[in-house]
Amino acid sequence: xxxxxxxxxxxxxxxxxxxxxxxxxxxxxxxxxxxxxxxxxxxxxxxxxxxxxxxxxxxxxxxxxxxxxxxxxxxxxxxxxxxxxxxxxxxxxxxxxxxxxxxxxxxxxxxxxxxxxxxxxxxxxxxxxxxxxxxxxxxxxxxxxxxxxxxxxxxxxxxxxxxxxxxxxxxxxxxxxxxxxxxxxxxxxxxxxxxxxxxxxxxxxxxxxxxxxxxxxxxxxxxxxxxxxxxxxxxxxxxxxxxxxxxxxxxxxxxxxxxxxx
Amino acid sequence: xxxxxxxxxxxxxxxxxxxxxxxxxxxxxxxxxxxxxxxxxxxxxxxxxxxxxxxxxxxxxxxxxxxxxxxxxxxxxxxxxxxxxxxxxxxxxxxxxxxxxxxxxxxxxxxxxxxxxxxxxxxxxxxxxxxxxxxxxxxxxxxxxxxxxxxxxxxxxxxxxxxxxxxxxxxxxxxxxxxxxxxxxxxxxxxxxxxxxxxxxxxxxxxxxxxxxxxxxxxxxxxxxxxxxxxxxxxxxxxxxxxxxxxxxxxxxxxxxxxxxxxxx
Ligand SMILES: Nc1ncnc2c1ncn2[C@@H]1O[C@H](COP(=O)(O)OP(=O)(O)OP(=O)(O)O)[C@@H](O)[C@H]1O
Ligand SMILES: [Mg+2]
Numbered sequence: 001x002x003x004x005x006x007x008x009x010x011x012x013x014x015x016x017x018x019x020x021x022x023x024x025x026x027x028x029x030x031x032x033x034x035x036x037x038x039x040x041x042x043x044x045x046x047x048x049x050x051x052x053x054x055x056x057x058x059x060x061x062x063x064x065x066x067x068x069x070x071x072x073x074x075x076x077x078x079x080x081x082x083x084x085x086x087x088x089x090x091x092x093x094x095x096x097x098x099x100x101x102x103x104x105x106x107x108x109x110x111x112x113x114x115x116x117x118x119x120x121x122x123x124x125x126x127x128x129x130x131x132x133x134x135x136x137x138x139x140x141x142x143x144x145x146x147x148x149x150x151x152x153x154x155x156x157x158x159x160x161x162x163x164x165x166x167x168x169x170x171x172x173x174x175x176x177x178x179x180x181x182x183x184x185x186x187x188x189x190x191x192x193x194x195x196x197x198x199x200x201x202x203x204x205x206x207x208x209x210x211x212x213x214x215x216x217x218x219x220x221x222x223x224x225x226x227x228x229x230x231x232x233x234x235x236x237x238x239x240x241x242x243x244x245x246x247x248x249x250x251x252x253x254x255x256x257x258x259x260x261x262x
Numbered sequence: 263x264x265x266x267x268x269x270x271x272x273x274x275x276x277x278x279x280x281x282x283x284x285x286x287x288x289x290x291x292x293x294x295x296x297x298x299x300x301x302x303x304x305x306x307x308x309x310x311x312x313x314x315x316x317x318x319x320x321x322x323x324x325x326x327x328x329x330x331x332x333x334x335x336x337x338x339x340x341x342x343x344x345x346x347x348x349x350x351x352x353x354x355x356x357x358x359x360x361x362x363x364x365x366x367x368x369x370x371x372x373x374x375x376x377x378x379x380x381x382x383x384x385x386x387x388x389x390x391x392x393x394x395x396x397x398x399x400x401x402x403x404x405x406x407x408x409x410x411x412x413x414x415x416x417x418x419x420x421x422x423x424x425x426x427x428x429x430x431x432x433x434x435x436x437x438x439x440x441x442x443x444x445x446x447x448x449x450x451x452x453x454x455x456x457x458x459x460x461x462x463x464x465x466x467x468x469x470x471x472x473x474x475x476x477x478x479x480x481x482x483x484x485x486x487x488x489x490x491x492x493x494x495x496x497x498x499x500x501x502x503x504x505x506x507x508x509x510x511x512x513x514x515x516x517x518x519x520x521x522x523x524x525x526x527x
Contacts, residue, residue: 056430058430081429084431084432085431087430089430091423093423095421095423095424096427097424097427097442098446099449113433157431
C-alpha cells in the first residue's frame, strides 16, 4: 500500500445528493481509515446505498467532496475509471455477468482494464475463487450457482482487481437465510486480513463482531456513530433505538409504527 | 350441475369435436369431387417442367437468394448496431439523426429503395453500381432501420446493474458496452433478428426489378422466367417451396431460441 498523507481511505465532506426535488443526502461528513471496517445501518430509504454509490461515483454528488485514498473523485478532471479500479464494489443483486463463466467474470476486467495476460489473469482468478471457497466452480455460469455462491464469486471478482478498499451494499439481503453465513464468513476473513471495508448491512451480529465503527443514518444524515458497543449496544438517540428494536425483533413492530421494516 | 336427461360437459365436448371433424371431411370430399384434377395437375404439379428446372434453380437461383439475403443482412446488422448506439447516445444530434433515419426507412416501401439505388443513382450520378453492392445497400438500408430498433430494445433490456458492475471494475463506458452489454443484448435479440433474416429472404426477391443476367437470377426471378417459358404455375410452386426450405428451418430456429431464452430466465 502507498503511504497516504493522512491515512484515510475514504473522506467525505459536506456531501449532498438530490434526485430532482428529492434530497436524499443532506450533508454527510465522515471518513474511513485504512484497514478500518465501517458498517452503515439505517432504515430503508435513508440514503445508505446513495452514500456508497457516491464514493465510487456511480452517483454524481450534488455538492461536497469525496476523496478516496488521496484522490478526489469529485474533481471534474479526475480519471474516474482509474480511481474505480482501486475500489471494489459488491452489490445486493450480485450483478455477475451472466454470459461469462465464474472464471471469465473474474478475468475480463483484469485483462481489459489492467491489461494482464490470460495466464496471469487466470492464475489470480483461480486463487480468489479458491479463497471464497469456490475453486471447483470456475467453469460454472452464474445461473448454475446458488445466490450465496454468486455473491462469493462477485466478491472474488472485485478482489481480482487488487482493490485498496471494498464497498458492500447489503451483500446478504437477497440471500436465503441459510446462505448468508458463507458470504459473511468470506467478509469476516477479508476484514481479518486488513481490508478497508465500508459495509451497508442489516446483519447486526456481523456489525457487532467485525466492525470497528458503526454509522447510523436516517433521513439523509448521520444520526450517530461510534463503536458497535456504543451504537448497537447502547444507542444514545431515540431514532437509533427505535430502528434497532425493529431490526433485532421484526415481529414486535406494530403496523404504522415503521413504514418499512428492513 | 348435470340433471337427468342433459349431457355432461365431457359428452358435449366430444360431440362438438366430432362435428368439427365432420365439417372438415365433407369440405374435402366436395373439393375432391368438384375439382378438375387433370387441369390442376398440369398447372401446378407438372413433373416434367419441375425436373427441367433442376439443378439450375438450386445452383444459381437458391444460391443467389441466400447470397443477396446475407449481403443485405450483414450490412443491415452493422448499420443497425451503429444506429441503435446513436439512438441511445447522450449527444442529442446523434439521436435525432438515428430517429429520422429509422422513421424514414421504416416508412417507405423497400421497392422504392431498390428503384432509387438500381436506377436513380446510376442515372443521376452516372456511375454503375455493382449488382451485389446495389442489393446489399437496398436490402441493408431498409433492414437496418428495423434491426436498429430491435437492437436498441435489446440493449435497454440488459439490467442496469450490468453496466454498473462493469463500470465499478474500472471499465470505460465503451469497453463495458462492447464486453458486457452488447453480448447480452444480442442474446436477447437473437430471435427477432432471425425473424428479420426471414423477412429479408423474402424481400431479396425485389431484385427482379433490376434486370438480372443469367448468373444473377434468384428464386423469384428464376420462377418467373420458367413460367413464361412453360406457361405453367409449376415453376412458381417450386420456387415457393425452395423459399420455404430456407425460411421454415429459420422459423424453427427462432422458436428454439425463444424457448432457450425463456428457460434461462
Ligand atoms: N436513481 C434514483 N432516482 C430517484 N430517486 C432515487 C434514485 N436512487 C435512490 N432514490 C431515492 O433515494 C432515497 C434513498 O435511496 P437509497 O437507495 O440510498 O436508500 P437505502 O438507505 O439504501 O435504502 P434500502 O435499505 O431500501 O436499500 C429513496 O427514497 C430512493 O427512492
Ligand atoms: Mg440500499
